Amino acid sequence: MDRLAELEPLFFPKTIAVFGASRDETKFGSRYLRALLDFGFQGAIYPVHPSEDELLGLKAYPDLGAIPAPVDMASIMVPAPQVPGVLEQCRANGVRAAQILTSGFAETGDEGGRALEAQLRSLAGGDLRFVGPNCFGVYCPAGGLTLLPGGNFPKDPGPVAFLSQSGGHAVELAREARGRGIRFSKVVSYGNAVDLNEADLLEYVAADPETELVAMYLEGPREGIRFFRLLRELTPKKPVIIWKAGLTQAGAHAVRSHTASLAGEEALWTAALAQAGAVRVTSLEELADTVLAFRMLPPLTGTRVGVVGGGGGISVAAADACGRVGLEIPPFEEGVRAQLRSTVAAVGTSIRNPVDIGVPIVPPEPFERVMSIVAGAPNVDIVIATQALYHILSGRLAPPPEEREPFLKGLLAVPPAVRDRSGKPVVIVLPLGGDEPDMIEAERARRLIRDSYLGVGIPSYPTLERAARAVAHVAHYYAWLRTLD
Amino acid sequence: MDRLAELEPLFFPKTIAVFGASRDETKFGSRYLRALLDFGFQGAIYPVHPSEDELLGLKAYPDLGAIPAPVDMASIMVPAPQVPGVLEQCRANGVRAAQILTSGFAETGDEGGRALEAQLRSLAGGDLRFVGPNCFGVYCPAGGLTLLPGGNFPKDPGPVAFLSQSGGHAVELAREARGRGIRFSKVVSYGNAVDLNEADLLEYVAADPETELVAMYLEGPREGIRFFRLLRELTPKKPVIIWKAGLTQAGAHAVRSHTASLAGEEALWTAALAQAGAVRVTSLEELADTVLAFRMLPPLTGTRVGVVGGGGGISVAAADACGRVGLEIPPFEEGVRAQLRSTVAAVGTSIRNPVDIGVPIVPPEPFERVMSIVAGAPNVDIVIATQALYHILSGRLAPPPEEREPFLKGLLAVPPAVRDRSGKPVVIVLPLGGDEPDMIEAERARRLIRDSYLGVGIPSYPTLERAARAVAHVAHYYAWLRTLD
Numbered sequence: 001m002d003r004l005a006e007l008e009p010l011f012f013p014k015t016i017a018v019f020g021a022s023r024d025e026t027k028f029g030s031r032y033l034r035a036l037l038d039f040g041f042q043g044a045i046y047p048v049h050p051s052e053d054e055l056l057g058l059k060a061y062p063d064l065g066a067i068p069a070p071v072d073m074a075s076i077m078v079p080a081p082q083v084p085g086v087l088e089q090c091r092a093n094g095v096r097a098a099q100i101l102t103s104g105f106a107e108t109g110d111e112g113g114r115a116l117e118a119q120l121r122s123l124a125g126g127d128l129r130f131v132g133p134n135c136f137g138v139y140c141p142a143g144g145l146t147l148l149p150g151g152n153f154p155k156d157p158g159p160v161a162f163l164s165q166s167g168g169h170a171v172e173l174a175r176e177a178r179g180r181g182i183r184f185s186k187v188v189s190y191g192n193a194v195d196l197n198e199a200d201l202l203e204y205v206a207a208d209p210e211t212e213l214v215a216m217y218l219e220g221p222r223e224g225i226r227f228f229r230l231l232r233e234l235t236p237k238k239p240v241i242i243w244k245a246g247l248t249q250a251g252a253h254a255v256r257s258h259t260a261s262l263a264g265e266e267a268l269w270t271a272a273l274a275q276a277g278a279v280r281v282t283s284l285e286e287l288a289d290t291v292l293a294f295r296m297l298p299p300l301t302g303t304r305v306g307v308v309g310g311g312g313g314i315s316v317a318a319a320d321a322c323g324r325v326g327l328e329i330p331p332f333e334e335g336v337r338a339q340l341r342s343t344v345a346a347v348g349t350s351i352r353n354p355v356d357i358g359v360p361i362v363p364p365e366p367f368e369r370v371m372s373i374v375a376g377a378p379n380v381d382i383v384i385a386t387q388a389l390y391h392i393l394s395g396r397l398a399p400p401p402e403e404r405e406p407f408l409k410g411l412l413a414v415p416p417a418v419r420d421r422s423g424k425p426v427v428i429v430l431p432l433g434g435d436e437p438d439m440i441e442a443e444r445a446r447r448l449i450r451d452s453y454l455g456v457g458i459p460s461y462p463t464l465e466r467a468a469r470a471v472a473h474v475a476h477y478y479a480w481l482r483t484l485d
Numbered sequence: 486m487d488r489l490a491e492l493e494p495l496f497f498p499k500t501i502a503v504f505g506a507s508r509d510e511t512k513f514g515s516r517y518l519r520a521l522l523d524f525g526f527q528g529a530i531y532p533v534h535p536s537e538d539e540l541l542g543l544k545a546y547p548d549l550g551a552i553p554a555p556v557d558m559a560s561i562m563v564p565a566p567q568v569p570g571v572l573e574q575c576r577a578n579g580v581r582a583a584q585i586l587t588s589g590f591a592e593t594g595d596e597g598g599r600a601l602e603a604q605l606r607s608l609a610g611g612d613l614r615f616v617g618p619n620c621f622g623v624y625c626p627a628g629g630l631t632l633l634p635g636g637n638f639p640k641d642p643g644p645v646a647f648l649s650q651s652g653g654h655a656v657e658l659a660r661e662a663r664g665r666g667i668r669f670s671k672v673v674s675y676g677n678a679v680d681l682n683e684a685d686l687l688e689y690v691a692a693d694p695e696t697e698l699v700a701m702y703l704e705g706p707r708e709g710i711r712f713f714r715l716l717r718e719l720t721p722k723k724p725v726i727i728w729k730a731g732l733t734q735a736g737a738h739a740v741r742s743h744t745a746s747l748a749g750e751e752a753l754w755t756a757a758l759a760q761a762g763a764v765r766v767t768s769l770e771e772l773a774d775t776v777l778a779f780r781m782l783p784p785l786t787g788t789r790v791g792v793v794g795g796g797g798g799i800s801v802a803a804a805d806a807c808g809r810v811g812l813e814i815p816p817f818e819e820g821v822r823a824q825l826r827s828t829v830a831a832v833g834t835s836i837r838n839p840v841d842i843g844v845p846i847v848p849p850e851p852f853e854r855v856m857s858i859v860a861g862a863p864n865v866d867i868v869i870a871t872q873a874l875y876h877i878l879s880g881r882l883a884p885p886p887e888e889r890e891p892f893l894k895g896l897l898a899v900p901p902a903v904r905d906r907s908g909k910p911v912v913i914v915l916p917l918g919g920d921e922p923d924m925i926e927a928e929r930a931r932r933l934i935r936d937s938y939l940g941v942g943i944p945s946y947p948t949l950e951r952a953a954r955a956v957a958h959v960a961h962y963y964a965w966l967r968t969l970d
Contacts, residue, residue, distance in 0.1 A: 080832065103833035103843075134833070166801070179921035219801060245801045248808025282809070283802070283950055316651070316704060316730045317768070323733025324767070347565065348588035348619070436664035437932045444925045451922065465768055 643668020
């Protein structure tokens with residue numbers, strides 16, 4: 001059976017049975033049920049409980065057999081020793097999908113946990129497919145499903161899939177992404193991967209028409225060879241961003257206690273991921289930053305960056321930050337320099353690349369001129385500009401209050417206008433102006449400005465280092481793609 | 486003459502002449518004068534102006550000769566072509582120190598700028614020593630001096646010196662540091678280093694009794710051999726943290742346009758800095774983070790970290806983040822594991838190192854028990870714990886409102902108590918809970934909590950990666966120091 005049809009009940013169930021909710025609302029099962037209700041699941045939910053008649057306002061049933069309709073998916077949060085029994089019950093009643101959130105299996109490292117996991121393994125496969133145990137399950141906005149603590153996650157779907165061996169990271173990325181306007185097709189926390197593993201799920205998102213971009217957090221794969229074969233097939237069609245954890249000695253040790261897998265080795269992974277055309281990241285922040293860049297940037301045609309900022313030291317640091325991640329900062333040709341020379345003040349500035357406009361903020365008009373000249377340079381593929389707006393937002397270096405709003409509006413209009421006219425992508429760095437409590441209002445304004453940039457498709461980052469790193473990933477992916485032709 | 490006596494008038498002038506202030510308050514000279522007044526310089530300030538009688542409420546003088554008292558230091562912000570003349574006037578009138586903030590010299594790369602810089606060079610040395618040109622000058626709280634845009638910088642001095650070839654970075658670090666409770670002995674932005682250069686200033690801060698820790702931002706040194714000799718002498722006595730920019734090809738190109746020096750080469754610098762015992766960083770953020778760690782941590786006796794956090798994926802990532810910067814995460818011995826086993830829930834947790842307490846936040850009492858056990862482990866030198874307080878601050882995972890304050894207070898009391906009882910340093914990670922505008926109140930609270938930790942000498946960082954990186958720098962410095970014995 002093809003994966004899409006096979007896993008349809010896992011992502012788009014019409015009916016869900018919930019095992020493990022109770023009157024105690026602090027229990028995982030109850031919190032999951034609450035999240036599902038808050039999120040607004042549209043189908044029927046059937047809590048299963050041996051003695052309760054009603055839970056969170058829903059009629060409860062003593063077992064699957066008592067439920068009056070066919071159940072598509074089971075969410076299982078009962079204590080570990082009861083999980084195999086529930087799973088058998090599901091199988092006997094024709095349930096085709098389950099997510100087992102319960103922990104206490106092989107990841108504990110003890111005899112009992114391993115034995116329970118072996119029992120689950122003997123129940124895996126066939127008509128009933130499941131994720132887990134030891135996970136947070138599935139978030140699929142189009143299917144009305146959410147993760148354990150995700151009652152308030154965005155309900156609108158998007159093109160990004162995230163497959164995560166860790167439930168914590170699945171939740172963290174969904175949260176990080178929320179503030180960046182990134183929306184998901186499917187987020188799957190698959191934990192110990194006793195049945196559905198990284199390869200199965202990769203196969204699913206490869207076929208999934210809703211998914212255009214795949215992100216993964218991997219500890220140890222269960223089917224490494226099959227995984228890499230699928231990965232090689234997928235990367236030319238959809239970018240795959242992979243955070244492989246456990247590649248340091250310390251990390252490898254922790255992986256073994258976490259999802260009971262053996263970590264691969266650094267050198268092997270580096271070579272294999274590069275060969276497979278995957279984009280490799282090493283932290284959640286980098287993962288989220290890179291997803292944002294892939295979502296908002298067009299297929300980049302090169303790695304040559306035009307950098308614009310104010311304050312000389314910043315420019316050297318900017319060049320270093322770009323150089324360190326493999327971006328080029330090409331010198332401008334004389335024609336471009338001449339244009340810049342007639343625009344930028346002669347003193348305390350630089351008309352080389354990076355362009356140093358001399359002060360942290362210039363008014364909209366000269367900013368637009370500089371940006372247009374740099375975007376127009378024939379040897380520039382993309383522009384990264386720093387706007388140290390906190391000087392305005394904090395009132396430290398601001399026009400008089402009555403001029404502030406048009407001044408800001410003017411500055412914010414420049415990046416999209418320059419991008420649209422030049423056809424070159426623009427990325428904006430919006431630095432924090434210090435993280436003292438008394439800068440909080442400036443920080444609130446900064447976040448709103450960041451959001452307004454995201455709203456017009458301009459990726460924005462708080463530091464040049466992060467912007468350069470994300471841009472480099474996108475540029476290198478498309479450069480790799482061109483080598484395949 | 487020894488450096489301390491020689492540079493006394495630069496850092497502790499009793500009288501300052503200001504060249505370049507005018508009625509136009511947007512000019513650099515006027516803004517500098519305003520900053521000096523706002524900062525509260527205690528000595529006499531004499532603006533020098535050819536035609537004005539008064540500037541910003543101060544009596545102005547047509548030239549140095551007209552000033553009724555001896556002038557210790559001159560701040561020079563007149564246009565570049567006038568600077569040599571002003572400098573000659575200073576020399577003729579017995580002024581012993583100057584800071585030349587004006588740009589437009591060799592850093593422009595053009596003939597005229599280079600010629601002007603050559604003129605300045607011919608006036609360098611002798612009884613008049615100066616920093617600059619193309620800089621932001623000196624910030625010395627004990628002397629009542631501040632940088633160009635530093636009218637609101639902290640007035641209380643501290644033990645950190647920062648020598649920066651870039652004025653922008655000097656201001657940025659002072660600002661970053663402000664929010665971290667770091668205070669400075671001297672910050673010197675020395676720009677083109679025509680007279681006083683990195684070696685002279687290093688010699689000064691080496692002798693300076695007020696300075697215990699030195700940070701530097703270097704593009705290209707003027708006296709490399711002398712600089713490294715001084716550096717080797719200093720590092721066993723005072724840690725020296727160096728951010729060397731311009732070591733990528735892109736950066737080297739930018740350095741040449743910035744302060745007109747040739748950048749060194751990556752491999753040479755790496756070897757030379759390591760051999761000299763300097764702590765090497767590659768960004769402003771890392772510099773500020775590392776200064777904080779050096780200020781708050783005792784001389785670390787090893788690199789073995791006990792890591793505490795909640796959520797399994799976080800722990801693997803934590804171990805990786807530590808491993809990547811050369812910290813060890815040693816497995817606990819059975820006695821410690823037994824203690825943890827009796828404290829931490831059996832399921833969804835890990836009692837290996839990193840310790841995964843299973844949920845992002847536990848109440849103060851179990852948190853204290855876990856922290857005490859980990860700090861008490863004989864093979865742990867330092868504890869890094871993550872407190873995902875945003876779950877409480879945002880109300881997402883919080884005790885009822887009336888219990889919230891004692892709950893938080895209890896949690897915040899644990900790290901200093903554990904540190905004091907165990908004698909092991911503790912570092913706290915306070916993650917941001919997302920950067921949406923609607924999380925701004927949680928972020929404000931987070932910053933206040935961070936400040937309260939800093940107030941009791943507990944360094945705090947927003948990510949585990951940053952905490953580990955800073956801790957590793959301190960641990961490696963003291964490990965290097967022990968090899969000298």
